[in-house]
Amino acid sequence: MTGALRIVIIGVGNEFRHDDGVGRAVTARLEERTAVRPLPPGTVLATCDGDPARLLALWENAGLAVVVDAAHAEPPHPGRVHRLTLGDPLDGPPDGPRPEGTATASSHALGLGEAVELSRVLGRLPRRLVVYAVEGADRSLGRGLSAPVAARVDALVRAVEEDVVRHVAYEERS
Structure with a gap:
């Protein structure tokens, strides 16, 4: 599969920390559904603990990388989903600032922001990156x-x- 078409879907998190496992739950459900509704040939379904180097290795040379991860927010709204994009000509510029009074961050000590920055510096960002950050209730x-x-x-x-x-x-x- 060419770099432009290579697709990787990454579920980030720890299934043994309740809501931190949401990314893994999504990739598991996608795996189940591929029997009925296959993803394009060569699409990679992967899980990761959130380590920036592992994320970088998984999405390197991808045309599209979709990441699903748990997030912290203040004030919290468990189940709220934030969709963030980078380099996405289909969506226009990256999502704007969050509503005033809210802030989200990965549920990992080092997270997606560090992985994106490291990838940018090393010239190894995927062509398009879509992140679904899901606010959790229980870690x-x-x-x-x-x-x-x-x-x-x-x-x-x-x-x-x-x-x-x-x-x-x-x-x-x-």
């Missing part, structure tokens, strides 16, 4: 997503599938 030890986060998984799967379809259609027109 304590244990398995299973909280109700508000679990309720978003199917919608996230559909959104990721739509990003992939849009990317393939765009690349085929170009």
